[in-house]
Amino acid sequence: xxxxxxxxxxxxxxxxxxxxxxxxxxxxxxxxxxxxxxxxxxxxxxxxxxxxxxxxxxxxxxxxxxxxxxxxxxxxxxxxxxxxxxxxxxxxxxxxxxxxxxxxxxxxxxxxxxxxxxxxxxxxxxxxxxxxxxxxxxxxxxxxxxxxxxxxxxxxxxxxxxxxxxxxxxxxxxxxxxxxxxxxxxxxxxxxxxxxxxxxxxxxxxxxxxxxxxxxxxxxxxxxxxxxxxxxxxxxxxxxxxxxxxx
Numbered sequence: 001x002x003x004x005x006x007x008x009x010x011x012x013x014x015x016x017x018x019x020x021x022x023x024x025x026x027x028x029x030x031x032x033x034x035x036x037x038x039x040x041x042x043x044x045x046x047x048x049x050x051x052x053x054x055x056x057x058x059x060x061x062x063x064x065x066x067x068x069x070x071x072x073x074x075x076x077x078x079x080x081x082x083x084x085x086x087x088x089x090x091x092x093x094x095x096x097x098x099x100x101x102x103x104x105x106x107x108x109x110x111x112x113x114x115x116x117x118x119x120x121x122x123x124x125x126x127x128x129x130x131x132x133x134x135x136x137x138x139x140x141x142x143x144x145x146x147x148x149x150x151x152x153x154x155x156x157x158x159x160x161x162x163x164x165x166x167x168x169x170x171x172x173x174x175x176x177x178x179x180x181x182x183x184x185x186x187x188x189x190x191x192x193x194x195x196x197x198x199x200x201x202x203x204x205x206x207x208x209x210x211x212x213x214x215x216x217x218x219x220x221x222x223x224x225x226x227x228x229x230x231x232x233x234x235x236x237x238x239x240x241x242x243x244x245x246x247x
Contacts, residue, residue, distance in 0.1 A: 014049050018057040021047070026066055026077055037067060037075045059133045062126070063158060069126060102235050104175070109228040111171055112156065116208055116224035117217045119162035127162040128213055134158045135209045142198055155205065159212065197234070204230065 025031055043054045061067045069075050134155035141148040160168035204227040211220035
């Protein structure tokens with residue numbers, strides 16, 4: 001398992017490096033809007049990486065709306081979009097406070113349960129593919145012992161994207177990565193507990209992704225509701241643990 005994690009970590013590094021190189025090339029005008037990227041085989045040979053790495057890097061560019069795949073034609077560079085809005089300021093939200101994380105989770109539940117149901121109904125094959133890729137990336141980080149926060153956030157964004165209602169994605173993007181409020185649950189003295197917690201989160205993600213892939217609207221909603229309410233329960237348990245007895 002350790003060797004597998006090492007391989008996946010290297011793969012993740014290569015994917016990020018290739019993605020960064022392609023982003024820089026697009027920003028520099030090497031691939032202007034409307035132009036076609038080199039083929040998967042050409043990118044693989046030019047950068048000395050596997051086709052799997054190329055596919056994952058292209059998927060990341062697609063998720064960021066830098067390119068789009070056209071069936072039978074290739075991958076094309078999109079017109080640049082406006083800069084995303086700054087993170088939403090939600091009053092006195094403090095990521096270091098467990099109570100603030102519970103408040104965010106309740107807000108997410110109100111939005112993301114519906115997003116999961118709509119994604120099950122409306123996702124395109126390409127969007128479904130991205131959701132699976134993002135889920136795989138979370139699992140790869142978990143197996144490699146790396147932080148899953150960024151990959152987790154990308155998975156939730158992919159689900160919001162698959163609603164084909166841009167407001168869902170905009171909402172999560174405005175809140176920012178605080179929608180994955182995991183830091184408060186980390187305890188270096190309880191590494192085994194943290195690993196078990198992350199594997200539980202991964203299992204909950206699997207239920208959501210499977211339901212969306214199956215086009216099961218109600219099961220997708222219920223899986224997302226169970227996931228987010230479970231997180232609320234875990235944070236409330238942590239809140240109780242932090243209370244000091246009155247003397």
